[in-house]
Amino acid sequence: MQKLAIDGGDPVRPRILPYGRQTIEDDDVAAVVDTLRSDWLTTGPKVAEFEATFANAAGGGHAVAVSNGTAALHAAVYALGIGPRDEVIVPTMTFAASANCAVFQGATPVFCDIDPGTLLIDIDSAASKITPKTKAIVAVDFAGQPCDYVSLRQLAASQGLKLIADACHSLGGSDAGKTVGGLADITAFSMHPVKPVTTGEGGMATTQDGELASRMRQFRSHGITSDHRERESKGSWFYEMVDLGYNYRLTDIQCALGITQLRKLPLWLDRRRAIAALYDRAFAGRSQFTPLTKRNGIVHAYHLYVIKLDPSALTVDRAQVFAALRAEGIGVNVHYIPVHLHPYYRREFGTGTGLCPVAEAGYAHIISLPIFPSMTDADVDDVVAAVDKVIGAYTR
Secondary structure: OOOOHHHOOOOOOOOOEOOOOOOOOHHHHHHHHHHHOOOOOEOOHHHHHHHHHHHHHHOOOEEEEEOOHHHHHHHHHHHOOOOOOOEEEEEOOOOOHHHHHHHHOOOEEEEEOEOOOOOOEOHHHHHHOOOOOEEEEEEEOHHHOOOOHHHHHHHHHHHOOEEEEEOOOOOOOEEOOEEHHHOOOEEEEEOOOOOOOOOOOOEEEEEOOHHHHHHHHHHOEOOEOOOHHHHHHHOOOOOOEOOOOOEOOOEHHHHHHHHHHHHOHHHHHHHHHHHHHHHHHHHOOOOOEEEOOOOOOEEOOOOOEEEEEOHHHEOOOHHHHHHHHHHOOEOOEOOOOOHHHOHHHHHHHOOOOOOOHHHHHHHOOEEEEOOOOOOOHHHHHHHHHHHHHHHHHHEO
């Protein structure tokens, strides 16, 4: 058996392979340069063009560009009128922003548990958390797999609740033949560099409701009724701030990059799925770990490829496996610490261990492997070799 790199052996890779990274090509650079040379660097024509292009790709009737995925979630909660004394149900296996967006508006996030196989929201757990104060459910498309939106919409409708989709992982995915951008009342997307497409930092909110879209556009610009370009086109200076909003605008520079990135989304999604298929084949039948399960009828976007370790089959815990894989040059990561276990939520909302036992148990054993479009088959082979090497060394 090969000596592990963490114990002084030779690593599988001399340089770290990250778990995700952006792909920037010549047409992306040219689009940004063209916009830098234009008259509009922000609140200009590229914003509307990007929104229209994104709405078409995501399946939402209206798209509202904002500065990041967190801003998209915040705008969604605002547009739906959620505020103090309201409650919003959130699966705890997610990034903190999925819950923070409720807190930003003075509402209380109520954490529900997850399905152990998919790590998606457990709909029965969510239903059990509904109270007279509940106003909305946030569904998180963990790793790029869409949630069961048919069942979620039925639950929301039966209780008079709004449904927000946190699709920051799942652009290009679908559930029951419907693309993720149109499955909820409002859907939030991220365009961080590791996401399906990037604008550096950036976000988008989609909705079929024109009034909600209008409220989010106002919210992203200080609560003001018009932007500079609209006033310029009318030869007017007058504007009014009608509500408290934020500066959540996305620049034309970023939107120019987003437009060219979206053109390549189908090809990049194909590559992500091909990499996932290579992993699936390589890891089939393993007893020491398993990939996440997939729901029937969905199209997966594979933002992440997550495996779950079986502690009964290993001599070490997840932390040691993680460290050993990093030593082999594989940039594994962990997604996520359950939000209710973060110190802020423990302190401010009284959450803690035992609140969501399935998520807590899952978190202790998950690892995200590298997956991004520019990975080669040789890169995939390196990941598989490193996993085999490390898991083989630590098998009981």
